[in-house]
Each structure stands twice: as C-alpha cells, then as structure tokens.
Amino acid sequence: MSDVINVDALLARMADTLRPLVEADGNVGMIGIRTGGVWVAEQLHRALGLEQGLGALNINFYRDDFTRVGMHPQVTPSDLPFGVEDRHIILVDDVLFSGRTIRAALNELFDYGRPARVTLATLVARNGRDLPIQADVVGTHLNLTADQYIKLNGPEPLELALATRLNHPSNS
Amino acid sequence: MRIEIAGAEVIDPKNHVQGVFDLFIADGLVAAIGERPDGFTADQRIDGKSLTAVPGFIELSAKVREPGLEHKATIQSESYAAVANGITTLCIPPDTIPVIDSPAVVELIEKRAREVNLARIEVIGALTNGLGSERLAEMFALREAGCIAVSNADRTIANSEIMRRALEYATTFNLTVMTQCEDPWLSARRVVHGGINSFSLGLDPIPESAETIIVARDLLLAEQTGARVHFCRLSSARSVDMIRHAKAAGLPVTADVAVHQLYLTQASLDGFDTRCHVRPPLRREIDRTALRAGIADGTIDALTADHQPHDTDAKLNPFAETEPGISGLDTLVGLSLNVGHEEGINVARIVEALSSAPAAITQLERGHLGPGAPADVCLLALDETRVFDEQQMYSKGKNNPFQGLTLPGRVTHTFVGGTLKYQRENTTP
Amino acid sequence: MRSANLQLDAHGRLKHFLSIDGLNRELLHQILDTAAGFAGIGGRAVKKVPLLRGKTIINLFFEPSTRTRTTFELAAMRLSADVLNIDVQVSSTTKGESLLDTLRNLQAMHCDMFVVRHQSSGAAHFIARNVQRTVSVINGGDGRHAHPTQAMLDMFTIAHHKKTFEDLSVAIVGDISHSRVARSQISALKILGVKDIRAVGPKTLLPSALEALGVRTFTDLTEGIRDVDVVIMLRLQRERMSGPVLPSSHEYFQVWGLTAERLEAAKADAIVMHPGPLNRGVEISSDVADGGRSVILQQVSFGIAVRMAVMSIVLGRGAGNPDAN
Numbered sequence: 042m043s044d045v046i047n048v049d050a051l052l053a054r055m056a057d058t059l060r061p062l063v064e065a066d067g068n069v070g071m072i073g074i075r076t077g078g079v080w081v082a083e084q085l086h087r088a089l090g091l092e093q094g095l096g097a098l099n100i101n102f103y104r105d106d107f108t109r110v111g112m113h114p115q116v117t118p119s120d121l122p123f124g125v126e127d128r129h130i131i132l133v134d135d136v137l138f139s140g141r142t143i144r145a146a147l148n149e150l151f152d153y154g155r156p157a158r159v160t161l162a163t164l165v166a167r168n169g170r171d172l173p174i175q176a177d178v179v180g181t182h183l184n185l186t187a188d189q190y191i192k193l194n195g196p197e198p199l200e201l202a203l204a205t206r207l208n209h210p211s212n213s
Numbered sequence: 214m215r216i217e218i219a220g221a222e223v224i225d226p227k228n229h230v231q232g233v234f235d236l237f238i239a240d241g242l243v244a245a246i247g248e249r250p251d252g253f254t255a256d257q258r259i260d261g262k263s264l265t266a267v268p269g270f271i272e273l274s275a276k277v278r279e280p281g282l283e284h285k286a287t288i289q290s291e292s293y294a295a296v297a298n299g300i301t302t303l304c305i306p307p308d309t310i311p312v313i314d315s316p317a318v319v320e321l322i323e324k325r326a327r328e329v330n331l332a333r334i335e336v337i338g339a340l341t342n343g344l345g346s347e348r349l350a351e352m353f354a355l356r357e358a359g360c361i362a363v364s365n366a367d368r369t370i371a372n373s374e375i376m377r378r379a380l381e382y383a384t385t386f387n388l389t390v391m392t393q394c395e396d397p398w399l400s401a402r403r404v405v406h407g408g409i410n411s412f413s414l415g416l417d418p419i420p421e422s423a424e425t426i427i428v429a430r431d432l433l434l435a436e437q438t439g440a441r442v443h444f445c446r447l448s449s450a451r452s453v454d455m456i457r458h459a460k461a462a463g464l465p466v467t468a469d470v471a472v473h474q475l476y477l478t479q480a481s482l483d484g485f486d487t488r489c490h491v492r493p494p495l496r497r498e499i500d501r502t503a504l505r506a507g508i509a510d511g512t513i514d515a516l517t518a519d520h521q522p523h524d525t526d527a528k529l530n531p532f533a534e535t536e537p538g539i540s541g542l543d544t545l546v547g548l549s550l551n552v553g554h555e556e557g558i559n560v561a562r563i564v565e566a567l568s569s570a571p572a573a574i575t576q577l578e579r580g581h582l583g584p585g586a587p588a589d590v591c592l593l594a595l596d597e598t599r600v601f602d603e604q605q606m607y608s609k610g611k612n613n614p615f616q617g618l619t620l621p622g623r624v625t626h627t628f629v630g631g632t633l634k635y636q637r638e639n640t641t642p
Numbered sequence: 643m644r645s646a647n648l649q650l651d652a653h654g655r656l657k658h659f660l661s662i663d664g665l666n667r668e669l670l671h672q673i674l675d676t677a678a679g680f681a682g683i684g685g686r687a688v689k690k691v692p693l694l695r696g697k698t699i700i701n702l703f704f705e706p707s708t709r710t711r712t713t714f715e716l717a718a719m720r721l722s723a724d725v726l727n728i729d730v731q732v733s734s735t736t737k738g739e740s741l742l743d744t745l746r747n748l749q750a751m752h753c754d755m756f757v758v759r760h761q762s763s764g765a766a767h768f769i770a771r772n773v774q775r776t777v778s779v780i781n782g783g784d785g786r787h788a789h790p791t792q793a794m795l796d797m798f799t800i801a802h803h804k805k806t807f808e809d810l811s812v813a814i815v816g817d818i819s820h821s822r823v824a825r826s827q828i829s830a831l832k833i834l835g836v837k838d839i840r841a842v843g844p845k846t847l848l849p850s851a852l853e854a855l856g857v858r859t860f861t862d863l864t865e866g867i868r869d870v871d872v873v874i875m876l877r878l879q880r881e882r883m884s885g886p887v888l889p890s891s892h893e894y895f896q897v898w899g900l901t902a903e904r905l906e907a908a909k910a911d912a913i914v915m916h917p918g919p920l921n922r923g924v925e926i927s928s929d930v931a932d933g934g935r936s937v938i939l940q941q942v943s944f945g946i947a948v949r950m951a952v953m954s955i956v957l958g959r960g961a962g963n964p965d966a967n
Contacts, residue, residue, distance in 0.1 A: 099679065101679065102679070102680075102691035102692070102693045102954075103691065103692060103693075107693060107958055111655070111958040111959050112672075112676060112954055112955050112958045118678055118679040118680075118681070118682060119679075119682070120682075125687075126687070148692065149691075151688070152686060152687065152688035152690065152691070153686050153687055153688070154686075154687045407849075407850065407851070408851055408854075409851045409854050409855060411851070412825070412849050412851035412852070412855070413663060413825065413829075413851075414763055414764065414787055415763035415764075415784070415785050415786035415787030415788065415822055415825060416763050416764075416785075416786070416787075417786070418849075484648065484767065485763075485764035485767045485768065526740065526742075529740075529742055529768075529772075530740070530741060530742075530762075530768065531741070531760065531762035531763065531764045531765040531767075531768045531784070531785070532762070532763060532764040532768075533762050533763060533764070533785070534762055
C-alpha cells in the first residue's frame with residue numbers, strides 16, 4: 042500500500058461513534074477478540090474511559106475449521122472480568138473479512154451468558170463475506186482483490202499492512 | 214542307497230576334521246571321509262563344491278506341542294521345519310499334555326515320529342510325576358521306553374530335598390538330568406528381568422538371583438549325588454561363572470544357552486514387544502556378552518533354539534498375559550553362525566555347539582561323521598545370506614522377533630540316516 | 643525390535659496418549675498451556691466448548707474406578723463429545739472374551755477415541771496397536787506401567803504454584819514400586835527439567851532402578867523431604883499393608899506418614915499433593931491433608947482441564963493427516 046492508513050484517526054472516529062451508546066447505558070462491557078481485536082479494543086477502551094475492565098475472547102475452541110487445522114499454537118485463554126448476562130456488549134475485532142471469526146466469537150459469548158445486546162465494532166471491514174454478518178461501527182471499508190489481505194500489526198505502534206498472498210486467503 | 218557328496222568342505226568337530234573331502238554314505242551310515250572305500254559306486258552323487266557338510270544339527274529342546282497343543286504345532290509340522298533347517302534330531306521336553314511320565318506317552322510320540330519319518334525324535338522324560346515336583350517319576354520305565362534323559366521341563370523343583378532325591382534316583386539308571394533354573398518363589402507371576410526397562414514398562418522384575426540361587430543349589434546337589442546334570446537355558450553372567458568354576462573343579466556338568474539370549478536384551482522389550490516375552494527373561498548387555506564368551510570358551514557346551522511355537526492368540530494380549538517363547542527352529546542355524554562371525558569364533562566351534570556337544574549331553578551316538586556314524590548330514594551354503602521373513606518360516610508357529618534380520622547359512626540338503634529328507638528348491642543334486 | 647514411537651503420527655503429532663516416555667518438553671508444555679485455556683470453563687454459565695461436538699468417546703474401564711472415569715467423562719462432555727462408559731469386569735479366575743474381541747466388537751460402533759484403564763502393564767499400547775487407524779487411545783492407567791494424564795495434571799498443579807520447573811526439588815513418597823502414577827510423574831519431571839527428584843519409602847517399595855534413572859532415594863522421610871518445594875504422597879494399597887512387603891499400616895504411618903511436624907522439614911511454601919483417594923492416618927495425617935499447604939482438591943479440578951487438553955490435542959491433529967477424523 043503506497044499510502045499509509047492513519048489508524049489513530051480511524052480509532053478516534055470509532056470512539057466518537059461509540060460514545061453516545063456508552064453514555065446512554067452505564068452497563069456496557071467491551072470485549073476484544075484476540076489478538077488484534079484486543080489491541081484495537083484497548084485503544085477504544087481508553088478513549089471512552091470505560092469503568093468495567095476490558096474483556097478478551099480467545100475463539101480457538103469455537104473455530105469451525107478445528108478438524109482441518111487442529112489445535113492452534115498458544116494464544117492466551119479467554120478472560121472476561123464481568124458477567125455477560127443482560128449486559129450490552131461491544132465486541133471489537135481488527136479486520137472483518139469472511140465473518141467466521143465473529144460467528145465463533147458470538148457462539149462463545151453466548152456460552153458465558155445471554156447478553157442484552159451485542160454491538161460489533163471493527164477497525165477494517167473488507168469485502169469477502171462468507172456469512173451474513175455486518176459490523177455496526179467500522180473504522181474504514183476496504184475493497185481488495187482475492188489475493189490481497191490486510192493485517193494489523195501491533196500492539197505498539199498499531200499499523201495496517203497490505204500484502205499479496207500466493208494462494209487464496211482462508212478465513213479471517 | 215549309496216551317496217557320494219563330492220568336494221564339500223567337511224566340518225566334523227568331534228573327529229577334528231575340517232577341510233575339503235569327499236563324503237561317502239552307505240546303508241544309512243557314514244562309510245568314509247576322504248578316500249573312496251573299495252568297491253564303492255554311488256547311486257547318487259551330489260556336487261558339494263562351495264558347500265559345507267556338517268553333522269545334522271541336534272536341537273536339545275523342541276516343544277513340538279504334540280500331544281496336547283496341536284493347534285500350536287505338530288510332530289509333522291515341526292519335523293519338517295527341522296530338516297528344512299538342517300536339524301536332524303529333535304529332543305522333546307516332557308511338558309506335553311499329557312506329561313511324558315509314562316511309557317505310553319513315550320510310545321505315542323515315537324509311533325507318530327515313525328509315521329512322519331522326517332527328523333529323528335528323541336524324548337526327554339519327566340523327573341517328577343506329572344511334573345508336579347513332589348513324587349518321583351518312574352524313570353526306569355521311561356528309560357526302557359526310550360527316554361534319553363529326564364527333566365522337570367521349566368518347572369524348577371523348589372524343595373531341595375526332593376531335587377536331591379530325584380538326582381539320586383536318576384543316577385541309579387545313568388540318566389542325565391536336565392535342569393532349568395528359576396526359583397518359583399522369586400519369580401512368581403513375574404515376567405521380565407529387573408532393571409531400568411522393567412521399571413519403565415511397569416513389569417514386575419524377576420531378579421537374577423532367581424536363576425543363580427538354583428544354579429548354585431543344583432551344582433552342589435550334583436556334587437553331592439554324583440549325578441550328571443545339564444544346565445538348560447542359562448541367562449546370566451553369574452551363572453556362566455559358576456558353571457566355569459564347577460567345570461574347573463572337575464564336576465561333570467554341562468550347559469546350554471538359547472541362541473536368542475545371545476542377541477536380545479531387556480532393551481528389546483521397549484514398546485512391549487510380546488515376541489520378546491521369553492523365559493528365562495532377557496537380561497542385560499553384560500549378561501549377553503558373558504553368554505557369548507561362554508559359548509566361545511566352551512563353558513556353555515551347546516546352543517539351542519529353545520523352540521516354542523505358538524498360535525497367534527498366545528502373543529496377542531498385554532505383555533504379562535502373553536505366553537512366553539520364541540519359535541526358534543527357523544533361525545537357529547543363521548543366528549548361531551552369525552554369532553560366530555560377530556565374535557570371531559571358529560565355525561567348527563559353532564558346529565560343535567549344534568551337533569557333537571548336544572550328542573554328548575544326551576549320550577546319543579550321533580552328531581559326528583566318523584565311519585559307522587548314522588548318516589545324519591546337513592549340506593549348507595555357509596556364507597550365503599538371506600533376510601529372515603516370518604512369513605516364510607517352516608514352523609507352524611510364527612512367533613519370532615528376528616524379522617528382517619540378514620542371516621548367513623542356507624541349508625541345501627538334509628539327510629537323516631542316509632535318506633534325503635529335505636532339498637532346497639532350485640538345487641541340482 | 644519395534645522402534646517407532648506408537649504415540650505420534652507421521653507428522654510428529656500426538657495420536658495416542660499412552661505414556662510420558664518418548665514425548666518431548668514442547669509437547670508437555672503444549673498440554674499444560676492448552677489446559678490453562680480450559681481451566682476457566684467450569685465457572686461459566688455454559689460449561690462447554692463445541693470443540694469435539696459429534697465425536698464419540700468410549701471410556702473402556704477394565705479396572706473399576708469411579709473417580710478417574712468421572713473426570714474423563716466430564717472432560718469429554720465439556721468438549722461437547724458423546725460419551726459411552728463401559729465397565730468390563732474381568733476377574734483373575736474367569737477368562738471371558740479376549741481383549742482383542744472386546745475391542746473388535748466396540749469398534750463396530752464407530753467411535754473416535756477409547757480411554758482405557760486396565761490391570762495389565764502394556765494394555766494401552768496393545769490396544770493402540772490393534773485399533774483401526776482412525777481411532778485414538780488415551781491411557782487411563784495400565785497395570786503398573788503408566789498413568790500419563792494423572793502425571794500431567796500433577797505437573798499442571800505444580801506449574802500453577804511454582805514458577806519454573808528447573809529449580810524445583812520434588813519428593814515422591816510411598817509405594818513407588820507398584821505405582822504407575824509415580825513412573826509417569828518421574829518421566830514428566832525429568833522431561834520438564836526438574837533436577838532434584840527424590841523417592842522416599844521403605845527399601846521393599848523402592849525399585850533398584852531408580853538411582854540409575856537419576857532419582858535420589860531416601861528411606862528417611864524427614865531427610866527425603868528436606869527443603870523440597872513439592873511433596874507428592876502416593877497411596878498405599880490395602881493389599882500391600884501387611885505381608886512380605888510391609889508389616890502393618892501402623893508401622894508405615896510411624897515411619898513414612900506425612901504429619902505436620904515432619905512437613906516442617908520441607909520449604910515453608912512447599913505444596914503437598916496426593917493423587918487420591920487418601921488413606922488418612924496411613925500415608926498422610928488429616929491435618930496435613932486438609933491443611934493450608936495441601937493442593938489435593940485443586941488437583942481434582944485441574945484434572946478435568948488437563949484431560950480436556952489431552953483429548954482435544956489428540957483428536958484435533960488437523961489437516962494433512964491421513965488419520966484425521
């Protein structure tokens with residue numbers, strides 16, 4: 042990518058969009074999806090000054106490709122410092138692509154309890170959905186070719202990198 | 214039938230013959246070695262060039278499983294396996310079903326052997342009735358029926374007084390007593406040697422003392438009673454030392470070792486290989502080394518296959534629940550010759566350990582090629598090798614752990630009493 | 643004469659979990675790390691993950707055991723697998739169906755995994771050698787040979803309380819010669835790099851092979867646990883308590899029973915473990931078993947997470963594997 046995306050600007054805009062929701066409801070809980078989603082969520086959590094601690098979901102055990110790719114190398118386990126039951130959850134991820142990660146995250150979330158409402162916020166929403174899933178709050182929409190993929194590097198500094206894959210990209 | 218085997222290398226250890234000579238057979242006996250006897254015309258002439266002629270091998274312990282366990286093997290199947298592997302005499306231990314403690318069982322076996330008419334079958338009678346280690350067997354009757362020796366098979370008589378009496382009684386009839394040494398209390402319900410391997414495998418160990426205690430005891434009883442005692446299937450270095458001392462002190466004892474003990478150690482059990490479940494158990498490297506040295510220096514007189522063919526089910530269970538034993542006839546010669554190569558032992562010594570030594574132990578007038586000896590002859594290509602494949606075994610039992618090993622010595626012809634009982638395919642007479 | 647490690651598939655991934663022997667440090671850590679991911683599930687509303695949904699796991703227990711079987715059952719269910727419990731009563735005097743026939747009949751039911759407990763050493767290996775290619779076997783304890791999941795949950799418990807394995811001093815006390823748990827623990831401790839492993843007990847219960855394996859042996863309990871970080875007490879089986887190996891459970895407790903007083907020889911923050919079930923007043927006094935240094939109940943709950951980890955790693959060997967389900 043010749044021009045660099047200004048991640049900080051995107052995060053600021055997302056925080057602005059989320060602020061009204063947060064202020065209207067004092068009980069919001071934010072959960073980032075490991076690992077990139079947690080990095081994004083950390084920035085948003087700080088910007089919004091949320092009282093509740095930040096939650097993190099490891100979707101390893103809910104992936105739909107378990108029997109094909111097996112147990113993944115280590116990602117830190119899920120950690121939710123607040124109850125999910127009856128709470129408005131803001132679910133945060135870095136890149137929304139096929140939608141399978143969000144599907145897995147929602148399944149896992151519901152095994153913790155029944156949320157009142159789930160809002161999906163993602164830094165990048167690109168083309169290529171396999172499932173009928175859309176984000177409520179998006180930093181930027183991108184239209185990429187089939188062999189391109191976008192990745193968030195971090196946690197400090199947060200940078201989006203565009204690359205070209207030799208084979209077709211798999212689930213994101 | 215008159216047979217001339219021309220130009221083979223003849224190895225006859227008892228008569229100190231080793232060289233290229235013509236061998237002449239007539240009327241089932243060896244007529245001469247070297248010079249053609251007067252008026253001898255051969256009915257059959259075999260070109261022995263590049264082959265070796267040796268006395269047919271004598272196996273001291275072949276559990277042919279008949280009578281009683283014919284699903285494992287029979288006199289027919291194992292006799293053929295014998296001659297196909299150059300073995301012309303099989304000695305059957307008394308633990309058949311029924312036990313060989315009566316002349317009737319001896320006659321049953323000898324009759325069957327005559328019908329099959331392949332390898333010679335010799336019978337070892339029971340030392341105690343039913344092998345129960347309490348009452349003496351009728352050894353006179355057994356000898357009269359044709360038993361060449363007596364033993365308690367692999368059931369050591371724990372009661373020393375009974376063992377002493379049994380030795381005395383056997384001596385009355387000049388019978389050799391064969392003893393396999395394993396204290397039943399120290400070895401009860403156990404299956405492997407003690408050491409790192411048995412610990413890691415979680416198998417209860419049989420200490421070495423289970424063997425050495427009985428070896429020591431039976432040596433002392435042999436001395437006390439004047440019995441001729443043969444020690445079967447030694448497995449530990451300590452036992453070899455004790456036999457060596459006893460012989461040096463002039464005691465008329467003999468010993469044998471199962472050829473697989475010269476190869477396998479307890480490390481072979483790794484992964485619970487049930488083909489390596491044997492009795493006595495496989496021991497340490499130093500024991501294997503001492504056993505090989507014992508063969509080399511003659512402390513151990515004879516090599517045996519300790520032949521124990523099994524049906525497949527017998528080995529298909531968790532280790533301790535499998536039956537011990539290796540089907541050894543098909544690898545006896547190859548393993549024996551190979552040990553000779555590896556240890557630099559003269560091939561004549563190896564041949565001796567398989568022929569004249571077992572003959573001396575059992576007091577059989579056999580195992581050599583002197584004039585007038587029975588013409589039990591094996592012709593083999595000493596240096597020709599073959600990869601051992603359990604699928605090609607002649608024995609009915611395929612339980613043998615040496616799968617894939619390259620072994621020397623391929624038998625081409627086997628004669629029993631001057632009659633050809635086995636000839637390898639694609640060999641010209 | 644067979645050499646290949648039966649537990650690993652062609653890609654070096656864990657296909658069966660039969661014993662700690664032959665596994666490397668990375669694999670043991672993978673099990674511990676994965677177990678950490680499962681440890682919190684018991685506290686959730688839905689105490690399950692869908693990882694093994696649709697898989698069928700059979701608990702094949704030839705030796706009775708409510709405790710171990712229950713934890714395996716719970717572990718499988720929390721992975722959303724279907725579980726079948728089969729208790730095969732085999733008495734030493736009656737010979738029923740052969741082990742192989744039992745296996746063949748069960749395989750006709752198309753399961754994915756057997757968890758096996760059997761009274762003969764090597765039974766799990768035997769079963770692993772004789773199952774269909776697509777079936778995995780986990781050893782729930784075979785004779786005296788191995789109890790690898792127990793050892794792993796013990797390692798998990800140790801890791802939970804102590805930072806690293808390398809600097810630890812661990813003492814195992816009791817009937818080591820008859821213990822499959824001890825054998826697996828010793829293997830695991832060695833592979834994980836523990837330098838000071840000790841065995842404590844009467845000579846009749848300490849195999850001579852221990853020293854050759856690098857384990858220091860002690861017949862004095864106080865000396866044996868002096869300055870150790872972890873004390874693992876083993877269960878003394880009832881049939882051993884009086885006979886040719888020990889005179890009485892009373893004397894055993896006098897000499898090798900862990901009391902609060904004796905425990906003072908260990909480090910101040912030493913933990914006390916026991917695979918259970920406890921013989922109070924034989925191996926261990928009640929005040930120690932229930933005291934602040936005991937982590938015995940934690941071992942039980944960690945046992946579920948560790949078994950979940952082993953099952954998922956074994957059944958989730960993944961793509962490119964001809965034996966994958």
